[in-house]
Amino acid sequence: MHVTFFVLLGSSMARxxxxxxxxxxxxxxIALAVVLAALYVAGLYVTGPGRAAPAIPQLPPGARVPRPSARRLVWLGAVVxxxxxLVVLAPSFAWVAxxxxxxxxxxxxxLAAYVLVAVLTVFVISAQLTLARRFDLDLVVGPAAVATFATAIFMYMQRQAARQRALIDDLVRTRRELAATERREGTLAERQRLSMEIHxxxxxxxxxxxxxLQAAERTWDADPAKARGHVRTAASIAEHNLTEARRFVHDLAPADLAEGGLPEALRALAAREGDERLTVRVHIDDPTGAPLPDLVQSALxxxxxxxLANVREHAGATTAALTLTTLDDxxxxxxxDDGCGFDPVTLPDAPTGVRGHGIPAIRARVRQLGGTLTIESxxxxxxxxxxxxxxxxPSLPLEQPQ
Structure with missing residues (x-):
């Protein structure tokens, strides 16, 4: 529209x-035409360098329309x-309207804009009739039709722009709410997993x-040997619990990733989880060798x-295998694992039942990164x-469940 203004102004001056x-x-x-061009250029900077005045937003019924700035009103009045x-002196400048x-x-x-458009249209019609020097109905209907069409197009574009702004705002708000909900769900699932493991x-x-220890206290005087056996058994359980506590601390802060990336972390995990009851093997298939994103490594x-915690607690397996495969996308x-197996259909979405309390947490992590989880058994x-x-x-979540 700015280019159209200067084209019409230049052609009118040439004529x-x-x-x-x-x-x-x-x-x-000629001087007035130059002044008009200068005023129009100045108007481009009334609301900031290189920006035209902002469009009137689409407001709900009954809302007050924001008043334009005084500088903008002064500029528009001076231009008009x-x-x-200029039109009175040279009617050929009328189409600059x-x-x-x-x-x-x-x-x-x-409302004020409609009134001003009507006034400008009257000036255009008067100028056209002056140039023709006789009454012609086309010279009355034509400018009025152009003004009506231009106004209708502008208002339609305004409504479409307002509708698009509202849709974009709703989309951004919905995405934020969805991300927050997924983070909360993942956090709750992780807390549930940890509570079940601790229990x-x-x-x-x-x-x-x-x-x-209570049994040892009851039998200490009557059967000291049996009481000492109870104490030794309690000490053995305490040592095992200490190992479990250290494992929890290590799992909550996966420092293995800092030492050699995900492949080395999986090997270290397999070494910790493997014992005389369970053998854990690791296979890495990574032809590219490119490092994975930190969020993906931590989640995997x-x-x-x-x-592996599920395998150890519920599967009764003797062998487990971790296979990491990196593809292009x-x-x-x-x-x-080679354990007792189960029916995946019976797995609950919530952490209930005997088997699979860690599955909801795993499913939440996979869903948060836009992946898929498949269980075959x-x-x-x-x-x-x-x-x-x-x-x-396009974007990965800023947080993952902790």
Whole structure:
């Protein structure tokens, strides 16, 4: 629209100079045209360098329309007055009013803008009739139709822009709420997983120690040898609980990632979890060797920890395998065991039941990174848990459950 203004102003001036350049008022017309151009350029900087006045936003019914700034009103008044005087002296400048329609609509409240557009249209019609020197209905209907069409187009664009702004605001707000909800769900699931692990290991061990020490106290005088056996058993359980507590601390702060990345962290995890009852093997298939994002590495390590905890506590397996496969667009972690197996359909979404209290936490981590979780198992046939995480996403969550 700015380009249109200067094109119309330049063509009107060229027509005037060509036909009336020798008349006495020609210098005044040229000077006014230059002043009008300068005023229009100055208006581009009224609300900031290089920016036109902001469009009137779409407001709810009954809301007050914000008043335009005083500088903007002064600028619009000066432009309209100079243009009106210019049209009186040289009617060929009348069509410059079309860009001024949009300037009025962008500056004034709707009702005031409609009135000003009507006034400008009257000036255009008068100028056209002056040039024609006779009445012609086309010269009345044409400018009025152009003004009406331009106003309708502008208002339609304003409504569409307001609707788009509202949709974008709703989308941004919804995405923020969804991200916050996913973070909360992941945090709750992780807390539930940790509470279940603490209950199944540390709490049960402490309860056993208490019962053994109480039994030792009751039998100390009557059977000292039996009492000392109870004490030794309680000490053994305490040592095991201390090992479990250290494992929890280590799992909550995965320092293995800082030493050699996810492959080394998985190997260290396998070494810790493996013993005479369970053998854990690790296989890495990474042809590219490119480092994974920190969030993905941390999430996969936590998934492996949770899956192995389930294998140790519930599967009764003798062998487990961790397989990390890096593809072009995703990374896949498989955790397989040769345990008793189960029916995946019976797995709860919430941490209830005997088997699978860590699955909700794993599922929350995978979902948070936009991945997929697949569990394949059957009673008596072991189980395979597969977590696939995409490597290219528009944005990854800023947080992960802790």
């Amino acid at each position: 005037f100079v060509q036909r009336h350049g020798g008349e006495a008022h020609a210098p005044w017309v 007055v100079v243009w009106a005087v 079309v860009p001024l329609f949009y300037a009025a609509l962008r500056t004034l409240p709707p 199944d290991s540390l709490a049960q061990g402490l309860s056993s120690q208490r019962m053994l 390590l936590r998934i492996a920890q949770g899956a 995703q990374v896949v972690l498989d955790v397989a 059957a009673p008596g046939e072991g189980a395979v848990l597969t977590a696939a995480i995409p490597l290219e996403r």
